[in-house]
Amino acid sequence: MAQAPREQWGSGLGFVLxxxxxxxxLGNMWRFSYVTAENGGAAFVLLYFAMLLFIGxxxxxxxxxxxxxxxxxxxxxFQDLADSRWKPLGALFVASGFxxxxxxGVIAGWVVRFxxxxxxxxxxxxxxxxxxxxxxGPDAILFQVLFMGVTIAIVLGGIKKGIERTSLLLMPLLFxxxxxxxxxxxxxxxxxxxxxxxxxxxxxxxxxxSVLSAAAGQAFFSLSLGMGAMLTYASYLGRTDNLPRQSAxxxxxxxxxxxxxxxxxxxxxxxxxxxxxxxxxxVGALFIAVPQAFAALGTLGQVIGFLFFLALLVGALTSAIxxxxxxxxxxxxxxxxxxxKATLLAGGAITLFGLPAAITLDGLSVMDAIAGDVFxxxxxxxxxxxxxxxxKDAEDELRRGGLDFGWxxxxxxxxxxxxxxxxxxxxxxxxxxxxxxxRGLFGG
Ligand code: PHE
Numbered sequence: 442m443a444q445a446p447r448e449q450w451g452s453g454l455g456f457v458l459x460x461x462x463x464x465x466x467l468g469n470m471w472r473f474s475y476v477t478a479e480n481g482g483a484a485f486v487l488l489y490f491a492m493l494l495f496i497g498x499x500x501x502x503x504x505x506x507x508x509x510x511x512x513x514x515x516x517x518x519f520q521d522l523a524d525s526r527w528k529p530l531g532a533l534f535v536a537s538g539f540x541x542x543x544x545x546g547v548i549a550g551w552v553v554r555f556x557x558x559x560x561x562x563x564x565x566x567x568x569x570x571x572x573x574x575x576x577x578g579p580d581a582i583l584f585q586v587l588f589m590g591v592t593i594a595i596v597l598g599g600i601k602k603g604i605e606r607t608s609l610l611l612m613p614l615l616f617x618x619x620x621x622x623x624x625x626x627x628x629x630x631x632x633x634x635x636x637x638x639x640x641x642x643x644x645x646x647x648x649x650x651s652v653l654s655a656a657a658g659q660a661f662f663s664l665s666l667g668m669g670a671m672l673t674y675a676s677y678l679g680r681t682d683n684l685p686r687q688s689a690x691x692x693x694x695x696x697x698x699x700x701x702x703x704x705x706x707x708x709x710x711x712x713x714x715x716x717x718x719x720x721x722x723x724v725g726a727l728f729i730a731v732p733q734a735f736a737a738l739g740t741l742g743q744v745i746g747f748l749f750f751l752a753l754l755v756g757a758l759t760s761a762i763x764x765x766x767x768x769x770x771x772x773x774x775x776x777x778x779x780x781x782k783a784t785l786l787a788g789g790a791i792t793l794f795g796l797p798a799a800i801t802l803d804g805l806s807v808m809d810a811i812a813g814d815v816f817x818x819x820x821x822x823x824x825x826x827x828x829x830x831x832x833k834d835a836e837d838e839l840r841r842g843g844l845d846f847g848w849x850x851x852x853x854x855x856x857x858x859x860x861x862x863x864x865x866x867x868x869x870x871x872x873x874x875x876x877x878x879x880r881g882l883f884g885g
Pocket of ligand 1: 466468760
């Protein structure tokens with residue numbers, strides 16, 4: 442059967458904003474604030490930035506190079522560029538996209554729910570109880586299905602009309618919302634204390650290897666690395682884009698959004714004395730403590746709360762479409778399915794697979810520990826090894842489009858010798874953490 446010609450992005454800006462859309466999501470606002478709070482504030486942020494530059498960027502470039510050179514989805518790309526022994530890496534990517542979206546859709550469903558609730562009723566009452574009541578069970582499933590429906594509808598539209606158009610429209614909105622909310626948070630009475638907590642520097646803490654590994658894990662999750670989202674998006678590129686410049690833009694914007702999100706979340710929390718909720722529960726900071734702050738602000742809080750959850754929803758949606766696109770493009774490439782068939786079937790199956798996460802919170806954290814952490818690290822290790830050792834013309838591919846001033850061999854060298862050992866250390870910690878989560882699930 443003759444395949445239709447591969448779709449392409451309409452413009453370089455469209456590609457960059459779609460990739461930023463994939464990167465900026467729940468990871469920047471919810472995961473970043475909480476991981477920062479747990480790992481020593483500003484010192485952690487510095488370490489995170491270093492991880493972003495020295496591990497995140499080289500891996501992002503690797504994904505871009507493989508995607509653009511092969512013009513294929515993860516399932517096909519590695520074997521086209523090398524041989525079929527690399528196929529399992531592509532399969533791992535697809536499995537990660539599948540699993541991450543399964544629980545990501547559940548969290549995004551909460552966000553939809555909280556946005557609606559903010560406008561309609563506000564957040565009076567016990568925040569912890571409210572969160573427990575709606576985060577699992579039929580309510581959670583309803584909103585998960587709703588969110589997945591919108592995600593599926595966008596991916597059905599394809600690259601230019603679905604994903605690119607959505608990103609061009611929504612990403613600017615997200616930037617305005619996040620900056621606006623951070624400015625508002627600055628006017629709150631407890632803002633100074635929030636900043637003090639955010640910028641407190643506990644340099645001793647970052648010497649701990651588990652903190653290093655948390656920073657690396659956060660970098661992969663936040664930049665959407667190690668599962669082929671960036672690879673897939675790059676497979677829809679023309680030959681002339683300047684990949685190094687674009688990847689630097691994407692990483693910096695992603696960092697800026699996370700950083701600014703911290704500037705809004707911490708003042709909200711400290712203005713209302715809710716700091717305990719942050720450490721009490723992973724999901725606490727966002728879904729328990731922050732709504733409490735909005736409740737204290739009365740009617741104005743309903744509006745601010747709505748805008749806050751709207752920003753989060755926009756981020757979640759543009760990330761979810763990239764997760765789904767990894768699976769869909771692989772089905773189209775390998776099985777020759779139409780986009781419609783692939784999107785509906787994959788989207789439906791992923792929604793079903795998310796049900797355990799919508800039924801128990803423990804199911805959700807286990808899925809996050811396994812797919813969101815371990816799989817992404819293994820996937821990143823795999824692609825570093827592939828581009829470092831196996832892919833033949835990786836350096837030439839990167840050179841096409843410019844910004845070559847002699848650093849490209851350094852990039853290749855680090856993929857060969859620096860990134861892999863670092864990732865092995867990170868992997869050790871994330872595997873241990875995942876084992877702990879699974880044990881916890883069975884009450885051990
Ligand atoms: N980067 C997204 C976020 O920060 C999550 C994501 C991970 C999206 C992996 C795609 C692939 O929320």
